[in-house]
Amino acid sequence: MENNKPFTVERLFQLPLFKEAKIMAGESGISKEIYYIDSMETPTLTGFLRPNELILTTGYSNLVLNRRTTELVVLIGHLLGCEAAVINEAGEVESSTTQFGGVDYVEKRPVQVGSRIMGYLAISRKLGEQEHFEEMCLDHAVTVLAIEFTIRQSQQMQREREQESFLVELFSGSSHQEDLLRYRAQQLGIPLGKFVYCMVLQNRSAVDKQSRDEPLTRLNNLLVQRVNKPGVYTRKAVVISDSLIILCATVHDTAEKQRAEAEQLLRELMAPAEEISPSTQLTIGIGGIRELLSDVPMSRQEAHKAMEISLHTQPKQKIVHFHEVLVEDLLLGAAGHPVLTALTSMLIEPIVAYxxxxxxxxxxxxxxxxxxxxxxxxxxxxxxxHRNSVLYRLDRVNEIIQNDLNDPEVRFRLDVAMRVWKTKDIHANQMK
Incomplete structure (x- = not known):
């Protein structure tokens, strides 16, 4: 008759395999009868369960989906009797058992999503050939960690898309409500500081647009990754019309500090040179400092102007601040004025003809x-x-324009005329 007794949860705990098991919750159901036994590793069991069914599961999936990677690592360490850790693709320990830092891991299993290795599960001992249960536990933990990394990657991609949309909207000037802009920037992790300004970065070595589109796209994608690398909270970049636009946050309000920050950025971007062609000529245009996010579009326009003007007036200069081309910008606004036309006609065009x-x-x-x-x-x-060649050429200029270059007034007029001449192509393009 003993064998005909219902097989209940209470009888289950009398079996040798479950003698050390403990009831963590639901003790009132210990007398319930078990009809079926199954093993499952799904994130949610809803829809899979039958009445009176006993489910055996490690709970790995639920640990991962509830963002409890630390508990998963501790569980693996307990099951395998060793120290364990999750290491990301940058080689950093994300979570580990308490003593992991004091030991050397002897084995690590790659956590792979598609063809990309996203990280590793490391343990401090080598598993033996007969340790099938431990091997199964380790393999299963790697599988569910892949789910965690996939979720994390998806969330990161979504956040990057939202950041990109915000930056495009910000730079376009389509929103002017400062409070709303700052709230959204904080929610998305966009750089905020006492001051903000824009940089525009371009590759001047690219000349023929049709032949450079694909390489330029690859270069811009690489540069965006480097500008937006993890751990940097003072800048964020987005590509708009083949230009890399960078929003910068700073505590400084001087052009000299902005230039220093731009120089540092150029060094960082060009440091791993094996990924960038030697012919690449990165240049940066810097816009003026602003206190309000709603004024960022003005800084972006200034950065573009600095870049465009310097292309005609200072083609060898890698970094140009808008403050350096204020006169040229003023003259562009007065392009076509009869006085400016007369100056270039009298002082520049004769030299060009010669x-x-x-x-x-x-x-x-x-x-x-x-x-x-x-x-x-x-x-x-x-x-x-030779310096004598310079003096000879300047004498020829004196003769051609019939003026004395040593006269401060003549030199001033020549300087204005030269700036107008150097920016004439910009004006011509604006008129098209």
Whole structure:
């Protein structure tokens, strides 16, 4: 008759395998009869259970989906009798058993999502060939950790898309409510500081658009990853129309500090040079400092202007602040004015015509002379010619324009005329 007794939960705990088991909850159901026994590792058992069914499960999936990776690692350490840890793809320990830091792990299993290894599950002892249960536990833990990394990757991608949408909206100036902008920026992890400003980064080595589109896309994607790398909370980048636009947060309010930050960024971006072509010429345009997020579009416009103007006036300069091209921006606003037209006609066009007819470089020499404050020694060094050659060319300029370059008034007018001439192509493009 004993064998005909119902098989209840209470009788289950009398079996040798379950003698050490403990009831954690639901003790009032200990007399319930068991009709079926099954093993399952699904995140939720709803829809799979039958009445009077006993389910055997490790609970790994629920630990992961409830973001309890630490408990999972502790469970693995307990089951295998060793120290264990989850290591991310950067080699950093994310969670571990208490003594893991004091031991060397002897085995690590890759946690793979598709073809990409997202991290590792490391343990401090080698499993033997006969330890089938331990091997099964380890394999299963790796599988459910892959779920965790997949969830995390999906969440990260969604957050990046939301950040990108916010930045595009911010730079376009479509929203002007400061409180709402700051609230959304805080929620999305967008850089905020006492001051904000924009950088525009471009690759000047790319000339032919049709042939450079694919390489430029790859370069921009690489640069975005480096600018937005984990652990950096003072800048965030997005690609708009082949330009990398970077929102920067800072506690400084000077152009010198902005330039220093841009120089540091260039060094960081170009440091792992094996991934970037040697012909790459990264340049940065910097916009002015702003206190309000709603004023960021103005800083972005200034950064673009600095980049565009410097392309015609200072093509060799890698970093240009908008404050350095304020005069050119002012002259662009007055482009076509009769006085400016007269200045270029009298002082610049005759030199251009002479260069074209005789193959000389008087205009380039004059430009360097004006930009370097009349220092003929520095002009010679920049142009890689003898100082006497510089003096000879300047004498020819004096003869052509019939003015004295040593006269401060003449030099001022030449400087204005030269700036107008250098930016004429920008004005022409704006008129199209």
């Amino acid at each position: 260069d074209k007819e005789y193959g000389t470089e008087l205009l380039a020499t004059l430009h360097a002379f004006l930009r370097l404050g009349g220092n003929t020694k520095r002009v010679a060094e920049e142009l890689f010619i």
